[in-house]
Amino acid sequence: MHLSPAGTDALVARLRAAGCVFAEDEARLLAEAAGSAGELDALAGRRVEGEPLEHLLGTVEFCGLRVAVGPGVFVPRQRTAVLVARAVEAARAAPGRRPVAVDLCCGSGAVGLALATAVDLAELHATDVDPAALPWARRNLGPVGGRVHGGDLYDALPGRLRGRVDVLVANAPYVPTGALGLLPPEARLHEPAGALDGGGDGLDVHRRIAAGAPAWLAPGGVLLAEVGEEQAPVLVGVLARAGLRATAAVPEEDGTTVVSGVRGPAAGG
Template identity: 60%
Template sequence: MPVLPPSSPSSASSASPPAGSPRDGVVAALRAAGCVFAEEEAELILTGARTPRELAALVERRVAGFPLEQVLGWAGFHGLRIALEPGVFVPRRRTEFLVDQALARSPEASVVVDLCCGSGAVGVALAAVLGPVELHAADIDPAAVRCARRNVVPRGGTVHEGDLFDALPGSLRGRVDILAANVPYVPTGEVGLLPSEARDHEPLVALDGGADGLDVLRRVTAEAPDWLAPGGCLLVETSEHQAPQALATFTRADLTAHLAVSEDLSANVVTGTKH
C-alpha cells in the first residue's frame, strides 16, 4: 500500500464516528479533523483495526494529529512495509531516491551502514535489493533503535545505539561500501515552520540540523573517509539551497562529490565517493 501524502488534521471534540456505516463514520471524523485524504486514510485505518474499540482508538489518534504511519504502525517505503512506532521519524517517499542512487552507484555492495537510521527503512530497502549483505544501522534515539531492530534484525542486520560513528564497531573502518546517512537538515530557526505532524510527533533530533541545517552533515562527512572502503560512497539527502555547501563539504573531505536531483520527488542527494 502506498504512503499517503501528509495532511494536517486539527483537534476535534470527539473522534467517535457518527452514526452510519463504519467507513462513512471514519471518513466523516477524519474530514472534520482536516485530513485531506480522508477516504484513503479511512480505508487503511479500517483495514488495520481488528475490533471496534481498536478502530475508535486509531481514529482518535489520527484526529489528534498523529502521523498516519504512526497510527497504522507501518510506513510504505521502496515497496516494503516498514514497522513504525510513535515518536519515531516517518520515512519520506523522497528518500527512496537516496536508496536508488546508492544502488546505482554500488550495485555490488556487500557492507552497508544506515546512519541516523530512524526506523531503519533505508538500510532495509538497500538490503532487500542487494541480497545478503553485512548490514549495520545506528541512531542516537533509543526509540528509533528499538523500532529499527524490528525491521533490520529480520534482514540479518545489527542496530547500534549511539552518536553517529561512535555507535559503530571499529571493525567496520575502511570496509563500508554504502554509507547512507539521512541526517537532519532543517535549520533550527525553521523547525517551527514544519507541519504539526512533524513538530509534535517526530523527534527533534531527527529534524534539527543546526543553524544552517548542515551541522550533522559536516560531522558525518569529516569522518566518513575513515570508514569507507576504496570506491565506497557516502550519500546524504539535503535541500536544494543547501546542496552547493554540501558539495563543497564533501570535496573538502577529499570525496568525489556528485549531486543528483529528482524533480518529481523534490529530492536532492549528494554522493561522495572515496578515491
Template identity: 60%
Template sequence: MDEGIVARLRAAGCVFAEDEARLIHETARDAGEVEAMVVRRVAGEPLEHVLGWAEFAGLRVAVAPGVFVPRHRSELLVDLARRHTRPGAVVVDLCCGTGALGLAVVRGIDGVELHAADVDPAAVACARRNVEPAGGRVHEGDLFDALPAELKGRVDVLLASPPYVPTAAIALMPPEARDHEPRTALDGGGDGLGLVRRIATAAPDWLTEGGVLLLELSAAQATAAADAVDEAGLAAAEHHDDDATVIVGATSGTGSRHLRSG
C-alpha cells in the same frame, strides 16, 4: 466505507480521508481499535504512528510513536545507493530511524552486510524490529561512535538522511512532524548542515577504496553540502528529482570527479 469516519478525518484536515479510513479499517482488529485509531489521527498523530507501519520503497516497515516516519522522497537516496551496492557489500545506514532506507537498499542483493545506527533509543528499538529479521545489525550511539571499530575502512555504501532542518525553521514544520517526531531527527543546527558536515568529515575513514557516501538534504543546501563533501576529500555530485536532493561523495577508487548533475 464508514462515511462517518471519513467525515471526521476530513474535518480534522486529512486530505486523503477515504484512503486513511480504509487503511485504519484494514489494520485494526476490531471496532474498538478502529475508534481508538481514529481518535488518535483526529488529534493530529501521524497516520503511520497510528497504524504502526509505513509503506516505503515497496516495503512495509514498523513505525513506533515518537520515531521519525520515513519519507517517500528518500527513495531517490535508496535508488542511488542501490547503484553502488554489489553482492557482499558492507552498507551502513546512519541516522537510521526505522531502518527503512538501509533495508530498501539491500533488498534482493545477496550477502550484503547491513548496519544501521541511530542516537535515539526509540528509533533503535524500532529499527531492530525491522532490520534484524533481515540479518542486519542495529547500533545505538552518536553517528560513527555507534559503529563497531572493525567497520573502519570497510564500508562500501554509507548513506544517511540526517536531520537537516535549520533550527529556526522547525517551528514552521507541519504539526505532525514538529509535535510527534523527535527533535533529534529534525534539527540540523543553525543552517541545517551540522550533522551533514560531521558525517562528511569522518566518512573517508570508514569508506573502503571505491566506496561512496550518500547524503539527503534540501535543494537549497546542495552547494554547501557538496563543498563539505569535497573538503573531506571525496568527489561530490549533486542529484535531484522533483522532491529530493542527494549528494554523492565518491572516493578516488570509483574514478569519479567533481560533478554537479540534475
C-alpha cells in the same frame, strides 16, 4: 472491522474536518486496523489529534516493503526512495565483492532494509543515537541480517569497519532549526526532534558525517546523503573539503537532492 456506508461517511467527515487530505483512504485503513468500534473510535481520535497515521497503523509502505513504525520513531518519507535507488546503484558497482553498507541515522531502518532487500550485502550495519529508534530498527533489519548499534554516528560502529565501508547512507536531519515551526503538526509534535532538526542551515549533522567519512569508507566507497535543493551546493563543498569527490544529482520535483562523496582509490590502486 467492517463499517456501514453511514459509518464510513461519518468517519471520513471527522477526518476531513481535522484536515486529513486523504480522508477516504485513511478511514479505510483505520477501519481495517481496528478490531472493534471502540478501538476504531480511539484510533480516529488519536488521528484527529495529529498523530501520524503510520504510527497508528504500525507500518508504512516504503520502496514496496512494509516497514514497522510506531510512536517515537521517524516515519520514512516516500521521497527517500531516491536515496535508496542511488545506494543500490553504488552497492551494485562495488568492485568484485559483496559490499559492506552502513545506514547512519537509521531511525526505523527503512533505508537499510530497502538496500539489503535489493542487493546481496556482505554486511549491513545501522546506527542511531535515539534509543527509541533502536527497537524498530532491530525489528526491521533483523530479518535481513542487519546489525543495529546505538550511539552517535561513527562512535557506534565496530572499529573493524574502518576503511571497509563501500556504501555509507545518511538520511540525517536537514531541516533548518528556524523552519521546524513550518512542519506539519504530525511531524513537529509526534516525531523525534533529533530526526528533524539539522541546525542553523540544516547541515550540522552532515558536516560531522562528512568529516568522518574518509576514515570509514573503503577506497572507491561512496557516501550518499539526502538534502534540500538549496543545501546541495553547500554540502558538495563540505564533502570536497573533507577529501571526497563530491557531486549532486539533479533534484527531484519536490527539491529533494542526493549528494554523493566518493573516496579516492588507495595508493597504487
